[in-house]
Amino acid sequence: MDLSGAQLLVRLLENQGIRTVAGIPGGAALPLYDALAGSNRIHHVLARHEQGAGFIAQGMARVSGTPHVCIGTSGPGATNLVTAIADAKLDSIPLVCITGQVSSTMIGTDAFQEVDTYGLSLPITKHNYLVREADALPDVVTNAFRIAMSGRPGPVWIDVPKDVQTQRVRLDHLPDPAMPDGVGAVDDALLDDAARMIEQAESPVLYLGGGVIASGAALSSVTFAEQLGLPTTMTLMALGAMPHDHPLSIGMLGMHAARYTNHILREADLLIVVGARFDDRAIGNAARFCPDARIIHIDIDASELDKIRTANIGVRGDVRAVMDRLLPRITPRRRGKWLSRVEGLRKALPLQRPDLGDPRSPYGLIQAVADCVGDDAVIVTDVGQHQMRVAQAYPFRRPRQWLTSGGLGTMGFGLPTAIGAAMAEPERKVVCFSGDGSLLMNIQEMATAAEENVDVKVVLMNNRSLGLVRQQQDLFYGRRIFAADYQKSPDFVAIAHGFGWHAVDLDDASRPQTVLAEALARSGPGLIHCSVNAADGVFPMVPPGAANTEMVGG
Amino acid sequence: MDALSHEDNPIPCGGKAVLELAVRNHPGVMSHVCGLFARRVFNVEGIACLPVGDGRESRIWLLVNDDVLLPQMVRQAEKLEDVLSVARHSGDHPLFFGLAEFMRQGEGKTVGRTNRF
Numbered sequence: 214m215d216l217s218g219a220q221l222l223v224r225l226l227e228n229q230g231i232r233t234v235a236g237i238p239g240g241a242a243l244p245l246y247d248a249l250a251g252s253n254r255i256h257h258v259l260a261r262h263e264q265g266a267g268f269i270a271q272g273m274a275r276v277s278g279t280p281h282v283c284i285g286t287s288g289p290g291a292t293n294l295v296t297a298i299a300d301a302k303l304d305s306i307p308l309v310c311i312t313g314q315v316s317s318t319m320i321g322t323d324a325f326q327e328v329d330t331y332g333l334s335l336p337i338t339k340h341n342y343l344v345r346e347a348d349a350l351p352d353v354v355t356n357a358f359r360i361a362m363s364g365r366p367g368p369v370w371i372d373v374p375k376d377v378q379t380q381r382v383r384l385d386h387l388p389d390p391a392m393p394d395g396v397g398a399v400d401d402a403l404l405d406d407a408a409r410m411i412e413q414a415e416s417p418v419l420y421l422g423g424g425v426i427a428s429g430a431a432l433s434s435v436t437f438a439e440q441l442g443l444p445t446t447m448t449l450m451a452l453g454a455m456p457h458d459h460p461l462s463i464g465m466l467g468m469h470a471a472r473y474t475n476h477i478l479r480e481a482d483l484l485i486v487v488g489a490r491f492d493d494r495a496i497g498n499a500a501r502f503c504p505d506a507r508i509i510h511i512d513i514d515a516s517e518l519d520k521i522r523t524a525n526i527g528v529r530g531d532v533r534a535v536m537d538r539l540l541p542r543i544t545p546r547r548r549g550k551w552l553s554r555v556e557g558l559r560k561a562l563p564l565q566r567p568d569l570g571d572p573r574s575p576y577g578l579i580q581a582v583a584d585c586v587g588d589d590a591v592i593v594t595d596v597g598q599h600q601m602r603v604a605q606a607y608p609f610r611r612p613r614q615w616l617t618s619g620g621l622g623t624m625g626f627g628l629p630t631a632i633g634a635a636m637a638e639p640e641r642k643v644v645c646f647s648g649d650g651s652l653l654m655n656i657q658e659m660a661t662a663a664e665e666n667v668d669v670k671v672v673l674m675n676n677r678s679l680g681l682v683r684q685q686q687d688l689f690y691g692r693r694i695f696a697a698d699y700q701k702s703p704d705f706v707a708i709a710h711g712f713g714w715h716a717v718d719l720d721d722a723s724r725p726q727t728v729l730a731e732a733l734a735r736s737g738p739g740l741i742h743c744s745v746n747a748a749d750g751v752f753p754m755v756p757p758g759a760a761n762t763e764m765v766g767g
Numbered sequence: 768m769d770a771l772s773h774e775d776n777p778i779p780c781g782g783k784a785v786l787e788l789a790v791r792n793h794p795g796v797m798s799h800v801c802g803l804f805a806r807r808v809f810n811v812e813g814i815a816c817l818p819v820g821d822g823r824e825s826r827i828w829l830l831v832n833d834d835v836l837l838p839q840m841v842r843q844a845e846k847l848e849d850v851l852s853v854a855r856h857s858g859d860h861p862l863f864f865g866l867a868e869f870m871r872q873g874e875g876k877t878v879g880r881t882n883r884f
Contacts, residue, residue: 331795335802340848343795360848516842 214385218347219248219378222311225354227254228387231282233636235260235269239286240326242313244378258636258665261657263290265629267297268655271306272633275616276591276641278427280307280361281633287314288326291333291372296623298368299337303620304450305427307366309357310334316376317345330372339367347380351388358391365514366427396513399530399538407509407526408542411441414483414507416551419443420466423450423619424488424512430533431612434487435459437536441545443485444555446474448495450619451488453609463555464564467495468755469601471564475761477555481506488512488532491521492620501760511535565752565767566606572725575602575674575745581726582644582672583608585733590642591616591634595627595651598680601751603646625654628671632658635667642668642733649675649702659712662738670732670739671709677702678747687748688765689756698747709740716740783812783858784833786841791849792818792825799847800827809840813863824851830863 216224222245226234235258238246249257260266263285270283285294291312301308315324334341340360342353350373357369411417419438425431431454438445438461445455446466455462463474475497478484484506489495496502499521510517510524511532518527528535568574572581579602592607593616594600600617609615616634618626631645652673662669683697709716715735719742722728732741753767790796797816804811813830831837837855844853 332798335795335798336806341795345794356848514846516839516846518842520839 215381215383217244217248217378218344218350218373218380218382219244220251221347221350221382221384222354222373222378223248223252223255224387225350226282227252229354229358229390230279231255233258233273234282234284235266235633236284237261237263237266237286237290239288239290239313241287241315241375242284242290244375245284245311245313245373248378258632258661260629261660262655263293264297264625265632265655265658265661267294267301267308267310268626268629269633269636269658269661270308270310271297271301271626272593272616272630272635273637274301274306274308274633275630276613276634276637278307278429278613280309280358280366281637282309282311284311285313286326287312287330288328290326291328291330295333295337296621296625298334298370300618300621300623300626301368302337302339304618305366305423306368307361308368309354309361310338310368310370312370312372313378314343314372314374317374318376320374330370334370334372337368338370341370341372343372344374344377347377347382348384350382351384355388355391359394362391363394364396365424396531396534397529399528399535403526403528404535404539404542407528407539410483410507410509410526411485411543412546415548416481416554417441417443417483417485417548418463418478418481418506419445420448420478420484420486420489421445421451421454422448422487422489424532425451425454426488426612428488428513428531428533429612430488430536431455433533433536433540437540440540441543442548442552444477444552446478448489448492448619449604449617452604453612453614456610457608458610463559465604467492467761468497469605469751469753470761471605472562472753472764472767473558473564475755475764476558476562478503479762480554483507483509486510486512486524487536490517496521497755497761498759564605572729573719573743573745575599575749576606578672578674578719578729578743579603579606579646581729582646582733585730586642586644588614590614590644591631591638593617593627593631593634593643593645595645595647596622596624597648597651598676598684598751599646599648599651599674601681605751624651627651628655628662628669629658631669631671632662632665632667635669636665639668642670644733645669645671647671647673648680649673649677649699649705650679652705653703656708659709659714659738663713666737668736668738670741672741672743673705674743674745675702675705676745676747676749680747681751683747684750684754687750688754705740705742714738714740716742719743782833784831784837785856785858785860785863786829786831786844787854787856787860788827788829788844789851790825790827791851792823793849796825796849797827799849800829800844803843803847804829804831804840807836807840807843809836813866815862815866828860828862830858830860833858
């Protein structure tokens with residue numbers, strides 16, 4: 214084969230099974246785009262902002278669990294991608310980000326649209342490359358995909374100077390597509406110790422994190438909990454791992470958990486932490502989180518063990534493999550007293566969902582949407598009050614049903630991620646709950662959604678405010694609301710129409726439930742607008758720095 | 768502490784450790800290592816790097832504080848793609864004594880300061 218570097222890059226992506234990429238062209242990426250134009254296997258989604266492209270790739274990766282690709286040009290193309298890539302790093306999402314760079318001879322001269330992409334991407338990726346010769350591309354691309362999907366997944370960035378894209382390369386054959394590296398086996402003695410600790414516990418809790426979703430361990434986790442009778446909590450990233458209505462589910466823990474969840478955890482004498490990293494929003498004040506509990510921590514990333522809380526037993530391994538090997542070593546015990554205590558707390562301190570019956574209230578709208586779309590739909594959120602309410606109250610029943618920006622908390626995540634999810638799984642309806650603050654941060658992707666005619670429904674809870682900021686100012690800054698309320702609010706229905714979307718406004722609907730159901734049932738992109746009250750907070754809430762049991766409201 | 772048994776101790780090495788990293792000699796590997804320590808606000812007191820063997824690998828020596836965060840830093844360093852292994856030595860590793868001695872002898876011979884605009 215005699216190819217240009219750009220053609221080789223496209224062939225390598227095809228060879229890896231990539232069929233959809235998202236990006237925006239520009240000067241330093243033009244050879245790559247010329248080669249993409251020649252591919253009849255890769256569909257290119259033209260985003261309207263590179264951050265949108267990054268999140269579209271994330272949407273594809275989050276629903277499928279496999280690495281997906283975003284593309285940008287040098288300079289502003291690269292800087293615009295940074296937020297989406299950092300978001301993928303914090304939530305362990307496999308991505309390969311490819312950018313054009315100014316020609317090798319121009320690097321370091323402050324050339325037009327030159328930025329140190331390698332330096333910028335260093336702290337926000339699992340690994341990064343600046344490709345110096347076209348014949349390095351087979352190794353670089355194969356390794357990039359391998360790294361993105363091996364161990365704890367994450368983003369890898371490949372920066373390709375323009376002259377490398379045009380350089381001619383000869384090669385006999387393409388390398389085999391990348392496969393994830395295996396994970397070392399866990400020591401039997403360690404598993405025996407863990408089994409003994411679980412058998413001895415009087416009030417154990419199973420604590421599932423995003424690693425359970427990433428490793429495909431949801432079913433194993435549910436079996437583990439059922440066989441051993443373990444009350445099970447999930448982090449924001451793990452929602453859906455165990456069905457919300459499973460009798461052993463005690464819901465999400467942390468800052469906006471139901472009161473009963475945090476109180477059950479407070480009484481635990483053993484936490485079995487699986488694929489989770491003791492994030493501060495999940496555990497509150499670390500020193501005061503489950504002070505009486507011993508900890509078994511299972512994670513694929515050795516650096517997570519003992520990072521925040523020292524584990525009594527730390528097990529480095531693939532969480533599904535570890536749980537499947539651990540379960541047969543444990544003699545199940547019936548802990549009737551503990552489980553009845555759990556039920557008592559659940560009944561005494563339940564989650565409050567005010568105005569649940571009103572489809573124009575936040576919790577009522579969430580429930581009304583769930584009633585319409587069922588378990589097959591993918592649920593995406595932006596970041597803020599609407600996100601926390603959906604996390605608290607949406608009836609999740611399967612892994613990868615729920616896509617949210619957990620670690621970085623990126624407003625603007627929702628719409629482009631929803632587009633990506635719909636591209637990867639066109640047979641599913643994708644519903645994106647958003648707020649007016651978040652939606653405005655990537656609203657330009659409405660054009661992308663219209664162009665691709667994806668089945669994405671944005672359910673906009675419009676409080677004309679940055680609601681969570683407002684709530685914190687109200688609670689912790691002497692009610693001094695500053696720079697949180699919008700003095701002018703756009704007409705979102707008109708904007709959606711302007712982008713060629715279907716749009717409905719529940720505010721002036723005489724039968725909002727019917728209008729909602731009809732709007733959700735349509736195919737193609739649609740906006741469902743609903744005004745909500747800015748003064749309504751999300752409760753309960755753990756004040757920053759407090760212990761999880763010191764909740765306000767709810 | 769045995770580190771203090773060195774006579775003419777040119778650098779204070781109490782509470783210090785030396786990490787020896789075997790790395791792939793890729794461009795950027797120094798950025799990966801230094802960036803890791805910088806962004807986790809973990810101070811590096813001394814650093815030395817040289818290629819070894821045929822030049823495909825390098826060794827990086829880091830003089831660091833031996834505090835409770837060090838094991839976490841070692842685990843983070845081990846995750847870097849181009850880091851092949853991390854060995855931990857005591858703070859009185861001879862490399863930095865040699866360097867300190869070399870720098871002490873060179874004192875007063877340093878080049879003039881640059882102008883920064």
